[in-house]
Amino acid sequence: MSVIDATPATHLTRPRRAPGTEIHPPANAGTGQWLLQRGPKYIRVGEHVARLAQHLDGTHDSATLAHQLGPAWSPEVVDRVVAQLDGLGLIDDGEMTAPGRPRRWQLVPPFTIQLTLLRPGRTMLRLQPVFALIASRFVGWLAALTGLAGLGALVVQADVVGRALGEPLPVTSYLAILVALIVATSIHELGHAAMLIRHGGRPSRIGIMLFYFLPSFFCDVSDAWRLEDRRQRVRVALAGPMVQATLGSAAGLLALLVDSPDRRAAMVFFAVGSYVTSLLNLLPLVKLDGYIALMSLVDVPFLRARAIADARRALARLLFGGTYQRELPTRWTVWYGLACLAFPAYLLATAGALWVGLLQRAGLVGLTIVLLALCYALYLLGRGARRLAAEVRAAGVRRLRVALVLAGLALAFGAALFARVPYTVEGAYVTQDGRTTLVLLDSADAARLAPGQRVELIGNGAVLHGHLGTATIATAPPTPGSAPVSSFFPIRVDAGLTLPVTGYPLDVTETPGHRTAAAKVHTGDLPLWELAYRTYVRPFL
Known part of the structure; x- marks a missing residue:
């Protein structure tokens, strides 16, 4: 047997806890679940597994451990549990060292960079009475009432909402909105920290980060997993979105008192953005606050990853057959996992409906952004396909069925490439001296334009x-x-700032109310492959 083959058997024969592994008993003496912690990772386990972990000192084999732990254990059960702990990185393989102090700079995939400025330790615990007041039930009800009042204010200002979201705003307004959203996100994080401290927890790190390339503030509240009461963990997760929605509602209410149209529009834009951000945070389909709240509520560790694994195996069973092991016993988690798999596609489609036209009008820069987003989507699709293939191989599926299914999928994909879909050319229009003109940038597909096409x-x-x-x-x-x-572009700038264009005279059948805005030319249908070529390949040639 080679050294590589023997290593796992050796370190599991007399298992030892990985260096730096801590065992935390329940907060309520004698009741509840235990925690195994190594670095920032928390694993919730029952009392029996925790007792086993306490005995893993590298001097006992599975038979001795089973004898020490009592009649509920057998050597086979010990081996199985130890193998699971090894898969979680909690068993020393002979080369592991204790986790060092976390670096100040950390990269959190896919697009978050964190810089730790402060490790508060016990300092913030001295402020627990203050945070208990801030996160009290009275303040919570007050925030909820403010949120409802803010929604009412936006309904009253529906015309301002339409102008803020549907017309260009000054650059200064967008900068003010961006700064306000960054500050709101920072206060959002402090909301998590306040609720954690109120329940006796302790934030481990405070700092600044680039969250999807936007600067923000962060507060690490991983210590919430040490809270025994799942309702407390849910409150910690929901505190951030509630704070952000409250800030948005306050902006919506204050906008009623502002006379300046641009300032009022900016405040309403921020209010709507805060509400939407809070709602997105509450969705449990991505690893944001709503997911943490759901995972805490059902008390199932790694809920999303395990549900996605079950959903992937359900798809594999449907397509290829075979036998698969379930991660979770409940049926709803399979549907939840399918929703988690589908949600990124829905999110990309929604973003495309909102901004692809704008990005296409931006020329090569905008198309590059769209192309990068598509490449990332293809990467996610490829990663999912690799994992599905691994599941199918492990399930012992017959190769003939795999070949037939793949051939069917390839035929369906090929047929989809020749499906005819509407093709539009993005541009703008300008009305001057009673004449309306379609204007296109150089990157637009002008070759598809012809007299009589609808604009x-x-x-x-x-x-x-x-x-x-x-x-x-x-x-x-x-x-x-x-x-x-x-x-x-949705930016109101000096009229003297212009772009070179090609103008096409228009016969207007319905006079627009604005002197200039965007335009979309309906050029007919194209095969899907040609649309993709004209949109994402031809502009770069």
Whole structure:
């Protein structure tokens, strides 16, 4: 037997806890679950597994351990539990060292960079009475009432909401909104910390981070897993979104008192953004606060990963057959795992519906962003396919069935490439001296344009793109010219700031209410493969 083959058997024969592993008893003496901690990782276990972990000192084999632990244990059970602990990285393989102090700089995949500024330790615990007041039930009810009042304020200001989301705003307004969202996200994190301290926990790190390339504040509340009462852990998870929604509602209420149209629109934009961010945080389909709350509520560690594994195996069984081991016994978790698998695709589709047109109008820069997003989506799809293939191989599926299913999927994919789908060219329009002109940047697919094609004139807001009018391309030839930047992007800037364009005269059938905004030319249907080529390949050639 080679050294590589013998190593696992050797370190599991007389198992030893991995260096730095801590065993925490329940907060309520004698009741509840125990915790095994190594570095930032917390594993919730029962009393029997915790007792076994206490005996793993590297001097006893499985038979001796079973004898020490009592009649409920056998050598086979000990071996099985030790193997599970080894899979979690809690058994010393002979080369492990105790976790060092976490580095100040940390990369959290996929797009988060954290810089630790403060390790509060016991310092913040001295402020527990203050945080207990901040996170009290009275303050919670007050925040809930404020949130409802803020929603009412946005309903009253529906016209302002439409203008803020559906029309260009000044650059200063966008900068103010960005700063406000960063501050709100930071206070959001402090909301988690306040609730944790109220229940006797202790934040381990406080610092700043780049969260999906946006600066923000973070507070590590991993210590919440030491709270015995699952309801307390749920409150810690939900405190952040509640704080952020309260800030948004306050902005919506204060906007009622502001006279300046631009400032009022910026405050309403921030309010809507805060509410939407809070709702996204509450969705349990991604690893955000809503997921932590759900996992705490059902008290199932690694709920999402295990549910996704069961969902992947259910798909493998449906397509290829075979025998698969379940991670979780409940049926609802399979549906939950399927929803977790599908949600990223839904999120990308929603983002595409909102901003692909804007990014296409941005030329090569915008198309590069879209292409990078698609590459990331393909990476996620490929990773899922690799994991599915590993499940199928382990299930002992017949190769003939695998080949037939893959051939069917390949045929379906090939047929989809030739399905005809609508193809539009993104641009803008400008009305001057009673004439309306379609204007396109150099990167637009002008070769698809022809007289008589329908042009939809739409709003150029950051979020909403309402219908403004309709037109058709006239028979007059195109001419070079210039158009305001605000025609293509939802930014209100000086009229002298323009972009070189090619103009196509329009016959307007429905006069738009705005002098300039976005436009979309309906050029007919194309095979899906040609649409992908014209959109994502041709502009770079």
